[in-house]
Amino acid sequence: MTASLFDRLGEKAARYLASHASRRGVLGKVGTALAIAPAFPLLPVSRAEAEEKPVSASLTDFERKAQTKDPDKCDYWRHCAIDGVLCGCCGGGVHTCPPGTEPSPVSWIGTCRNPADGLSYVIAYRDCCGRATCNAPADCDCNTADREMPIYKPQTSNDIIWCFGTKSTTYHCSTSAIIGKAS
Amino acid sequence: MTASLFDRLGEKAARYLASHASRRGVLGKVGTALAIAPAFPLLPVSRAEAEEKPVSASLTDFERKAQTKDPDKCDYWRHCAIDGVLCGCCGGGVHTCPPGTEPSPVSWIGTCRNPADGLSYVIAYRDCCGRATCNAPADCDCNTADREMPIYKPQTSNDIIWCFGTKSTTYHCSTSAIIGKAS
């Protein structure tokens, strides 16, 4: 059961599962057995299946429009399933917390496609914690949802305050750090 | 010295002073001597001085446009110097606090003209306290300033949180209660 693994292992497990759980149908097939495989680094896997049909039909609207230039905009490719204020608009960066906050060691996970190389990556949406919500302009307040799941699938749910194991659980902003290539 | 009186007597003194301190020039002339006079009720005083010139030249813009119908709008006559959210938009009324809040027994004071009878009244802008700021529509968030003074004249200053002697000093909303007729 995915969530119970998550319960026991936190991001380590969740990250691992998500890394094998691309939107291309693999997700339903991963099971507990995979959790004992080496979690890192990820092996490149053939993308033959995805390439059989025109790319445009297999891309989400977010992926079709995603850009690689400005990480402080909601349509930056890594932010395909982010819910919150981008830390890059708050004194941090795409994987950097603003001064005075700390990254949650546990996070939820998305799988986003980088249009620059056509590859999908597993993204850890680590919240930066310990300060009141960053008051960035509306442009920086994102709520995208590619492959985003309800709370009973916590490792892929973006409504949870991902501030576990930090000094304070106050939510400040959200980052999108690359964990590795999705299979 | 006005403020020291205020320090010692709170609203009782402040209300009294303000009631004698109309915008028509009396304000500079009141002194400590007046504080020993009976504070309530107020005696009607001749308005001859004000009537010597056309009314329009002695009215503020607020007074020229003030209405008497809708106390939940900033241009209601009593709100001539209010800074905050009208309690009438929050479940209270023009002199009633919303459920769960309590009126500050001490308040600041304004002098507003009632267009219905052409008289000026002393208004106690009592804050309702003990709950986070009421999230009323922008129409209910007022900042008028007829005869409003800096903080060193606290009894006529509307930036102060007037929640003294209440269980909690949290500001929720503002009321405009009639204290009496201005002289």
Next chain:
Amino acid sequence: MNWRSMKFLLSSTFCVSLAMTASRAHAAPTSSPVLQAEVSDTATLPPIGPHWFIPSASEETYQIYDIDKGKVLGTIPATMLANIVIAPDKKNFYVAETIWSRSDHGTRQDLLQVYDAKTLSLTKEIELPPRALAVFAAQDFAVSSDNKWGFIFNMSPATSVSLVDLKAGKVAQTVDIPGCALVYPWKTGGFSRLCGNGSLTNVAFDGGSPTVTHTKPFFDSNNDPVFEQAIVDQKTGQAIFISYTGKVYTTVLGPDPKISAPWSLQEAAGLPAVGTGVQELAWRPGGQQPFAWNAAKGELFVLMHPGNHWSHKTEGSQGWVFNVAEKKLLRRIDLPQPASGIAASPDNDALLYATGHRDGPITVINSSTGDVIKTIPARVGAMSIAPGL
């Protein structure tokens, strides 16, 4: 300084009603009586009415609206991480809340707060273990229909449920249920939870030792999960789970819930069933609070929008009205502006309340005709509660 005596002084003065002032609007100055000093007082609330609507406001409070009057009646403190429930006897509001003693640091305090429904006084605060913290997750908290138990979802990230004895004012026990989340209350005697494998876990509890049972997985939790914002009619125990693609699963919650074969919102509307294609444009359910229920007529209201799979957070441009027993679309209502939240009054001919993400007005719609009855200026968000009958 003696505040009490000052209050007494104020309350001994005479109070004139506002109406007296208003009636003289635009009258020429007359020799009418001089307005007299007013007493400052605090309002109390009438009994909770069927046309009350309580939306979130500014991510810090919920506001009580009397929709018929179009006015705010009061404010309940409750942040976007809080959960709010109307007590079954309508005498209290319950708020599950988490507060740091120094705003963003200090001591974390997880509390079940009890507000009196007449005075909005905070009458009790029950200490809790660390709650699950999620943005506007209404299904984190439920109260048993006999008003004895509060069920509160915890996540640390290990998941459990605190069983709060509301009379005694303390947590009786905490049940670990790994792999499952949220709480869906039964008609009586327990609650169910949604699990990551697409099943329900059912917790029979009435004060003693909880008994836990599991259903088989009944939905595809990997590709077409059901929204966590399921409808539960606590008077009957009926639950309605709706998936991202619009599949509807109904059941009566209990120790051994039988789950119906799914039917499709879109097929009930005479349209093709909808799949999980990321470029499969169709009418889909979505929003922050996409579903509402009217028990009087058994009607389900769904915010629908044109979109692809994974557009489940998109605001609805239409409200679809279904008779759930007959699995039938009754009507489609065009919304004057996209709505992220919907709620319904509990009486016959339900009023629908449509709201946006935040800081917007309340659109009040006649659910039988689809007509907009009024738009109430407000600064409220998508999340809300509305009383039952």
Next chain:
Amino acid sequence: MNWRSMKFLLSSTFCVSLAMTASRAHAAPTSSPVLQAEVSDTATLPPIGPHWFIPSASEETYQIYDIDKGKVLGTIPATMLANIVIAPDKKNFYVAETIWSRSDHGTRQDLLQVYDAKTLSLTKEIELPPRALAVFAAQDFAVSSDNKWGFIFNMSPATSVSLVDLKAGKVAQTVDIPGCALVYPWKTGGFSRLCGNGSLTNVAFDGGSPTVTHTKPFFDSNNDPVFEQAIVDQKTGQAIFISYTGKVYTTVLGPDPKISAPWSLQEAAGLPAVGTGVQELAWRPGGQQPFAWNAAKGELFVLMHPGNHWSHKTEGSQGWVFNVAEKKLLRRIDLPQPASGIAASPDNDALLYATGHRDGPITVINSSTGDVIKTIPARVGAMSIAPGL
């Protein structure tokens, strides 16, 4: 669960720079190296720069902007009832704040919080007696130029000032000064206060027993009060008090300040002097933070609007630039939108920062030419601080 080991696991992975990704924008898919895992880290701040601007944001925080980059560098928690000061040595931010332990109830905590200017870590919290609570009253708090003392205005409603020993981290003493309010720091050795009768009270203090002196009333506090938002140049001790009608009083604060004869902002602009008529339309100063000062050139910036007396809270449609020593208007700058707050950078050819009441952008203006240099999208309010040189 061991968070530390998990962090270690993350930090042992390789980190690629963002620039690498960005440089490949719009490139066709290639066999370029797969992006590697990134370490999560926390930013630190460079030394406080002359083009930093720190406005209030959402009534809950102050945001640090690097105006040259047009970017936020960080957030300092500080509500609309807090006061914020940059330490004279620029190594800390001081925040005087009031927090209830349970948001709107519980224990009231008045604190002087010390944030490290490099890490924004909260390094110290000094307990205070109940502070004065007023909305965005920046003159409630000052720090002596030797960084030894914090002066904090209290109002209960009796008025006093707490003298906080910043090294020892405690309140050394509290001085009662009835009838006076706020704190205006001297160059060294004390502070002055504005009093309800139009005078200054001066408190000489350097750790021992305070000595209090009074000036004679110098302005008409009943009809034409000076704004509490006076300019104080702490490097020189010069203070500039400006009245509602635009009368300017200058002095050097100390035990016995000599106050200049007033001059008129409007007369300095070649216009008639302005009186207190409620229908006397004229250019008048106003706003929430209507004044700014540039010490390098001795220039005063004033938000001006057309209005009658008592329009002192009205936003400015123009920014007027004065040479104070010469009592001369240098230029009038039309603002692209009305501004309720103005601030200035401390260097030559000051940048002016104009902001609205709340939730608006930052307009950056060249004070020498009046040209708008840029408009930074933001959600900030009128109140702000800017560093000295």
